Amino acid sequence: MRVLENFVGGAWSRASGATHLEVKNPATGESLAEVPLSTAADVDAAVKAAQAAFPGWSATPPVQRARYLFKLREIFDAHRDEIAAICTAEHGKTLAEARNDFGRGIENVEHAAGIPALLMGQGLEDVASRIDCHTIRQPLGVFAAITPFNFPPMVPLWFLPYAIATGNTFVLKPSEQVPLSQQRIFELIEQVGLPPGVVNLVHGGRDVVNAFCAHRDIAGVSFVGSSAVARHVYRSAAEAGKRVQALGGAKNFLVVMPDAERRMTVANVAESIYGCSGQRCLAGSVVVCVGDTYEAVRDGLVRHAKGIVLGDGSKPGVTMGPVISAAHRDRVLSYINQGVAEGATLLLDGRDARVDGYPDGNWVGPTVFDDVRPGMVIATEEIFGPVACLMRANDLDEAIAIANRSEYGNAASIYTSSGRAAREFQHRVGAGMVGVNIGVAAPMAFFPFGGQKGSFFGDLKAHGPTAIDFYTERKIVITRWF
Structure with a gap:
């Protein structure tokens, strides 16, 4: 049985955890692979790799970061049917639904590729006599995302493209129930030639979630799943001083x-x-x-x-x-x-x-x-x-x-x-x-995604312009020259 591996620092490696879960095709009951339950040590290794990559990646001009995303979009587009087939095997949805699933993810890569324009700040000359003011956006460091089983290719791409486009580095934990499409997506990401450590993948369950929330070198956490877990992630990560966007359940x-x-x-x-x-x-x-x-x-x-x-x-x-x-x-x-x-x-x-x-x-x-x-x-x-x-x-x-x-x-x-x-x-x-007159009110990638009340915990919603806000800090510069 194939045992999935983590992707850390630009290389594939075995998780340190000894426990594995079986990944099954929900239609046939066929065993597809085993996914490891990584430990806090595995999370720490991924965060250290991401942290080491951050200085060089954040200093890379946005227009150059965008070129990686243009290339990634083309690679993804060439593998639409392959990823859809993997998604159907691990999740059970129809091939048409799986193609739409991945297609919506690709749209986020397309939108994030416009990062030179999306990162622009504001400025005003003469806010007072001979004093000018302008704002700039800067990345914060390492971000992590915890994603659900229901849209295996799409939901991670609500976060990854924006995180790296804005100059941050990134660690993903996909759902342990449907890890295969993300395993393949990260193999495709390898082909883009991103610097080692810019993107990382850690398989696992509850221990990885809690390690993300507690790790002192993670600047922010994104989550999609049930409201009970969303509330837990929001509270624990916020108590640790992190930015959090936690998308919960629905009725x-x-x-x-x-x-x-x-x-x-x-x-x-x-x-x-x-x-x-x-x-x-x-x-x-x-x-x-x-x-x-x-x-x-x-x-x-x-x-x-x-x-x-x-x-x-x-x-x-x-x-x-x-x-x-x-x-x-x-x-x-x-x-x-x-x-x-x-x-x-x-x-x-x-x-x-x-x-x-x-x-x-x-x-x-x-x-x-x-x-x-x-x-x-x-x-x-x-x-x-x-x-x-x-x-x-x-x-x-x-x-x-x-x-x-x-x-x-x-x-x-x-x-x-x-x-x-x-x-x-x-x-x-x-x-x-x-x-x-639309029963699935799903916003396009260039609009925000998120609910209210018990369906969302945080301030800044997923993708669209709010993603740029989530992954950057605004710095205000007030200037006078004598």
Whole structure:
């Protein structure tokens, strides 16, 4: 069995930890590799390599740093299908979803390649008589990122390109459940010829996370995952004096108004809920039908869900893959059981899903709950699976109130033909990312990504202009010449 290695100081090396975890294909149960659980000593070695590389890398002109990213973008583009296939094997999502996953990551490399313009400061002549003032941005040192299982190629690229483009050095811990795509991506990064230590990869679990948060030579930490862990990372890293951006969980509400275009709305709602098997932080979860839309949306959603083809995401015609692991499958199934116990009506039951020829797959079929009420566990907690909850509202005010009761605030969407309703919704709903007739409100790389309330801990969100703020310190220079 292949044992994955860390990438430290420009070279591959075995982790010092003796414990390994098995990486499995969630559709077939096939063992793909073993990932080591690195130790604090492994983290320290990576940080020292990054720290040693920082003086020379930070002194490299931004235009030269950008050229590495231009080259990286071309290498990534040439390997899109390869990375997508690896992603599907380790995660289970369909090949189309995996291509989009990596494609969104590449867009961040493209955006970060514009760093000479993005790093520019501001200036004003004669702030007082014969005194000028200007600002410059400077890198801080070593940054670390901890990324989740649900978008293996993409999410690390929310951070790595911006960190190194701004002149910092970087250490990544990918999810131990899906380390293979990042292993291959770092092999491709090797081809770019970055100075040793500029980028580093450390495999592992909880011990690596805690080592990142505590290490005195790490300037900042980025995290994406559950809200419970996001809160822990935020508190522990902030107590150690670090910058932190910690993106947490979600419970996303999709509000359907009576004037929504029905056919396109139902199809888009279904894709939001069931795409990537519901394992994305922007997935729709609760569909709030306003007025007389309920029956039409309910029947249309059930019809779309029944048409989903469950199976191995690498096979043609499959439109939904497995969930990531047997443990996660059991977690999703426990929520479905909870919904039944709470009195919600199960219109479509995915608990007994099977796929011929794949007895070891982590299957959960598309599920639809009717008669869901505020306060139910399935209406309040993040399920992170292919489960739709249908609720009623008399008007837009009630629908917004239902969404705003949630402890989460990652994303929310409205389907309507009314500009007034859309404007009211985007102004009042308590979510960081808002969709209007779009069920997955995913910003492009040149806009910020992040939620509100219990979905985000920190001040500066991922990618876009806020990434430049996160990875740099503004210095103000006030000048007078005699």
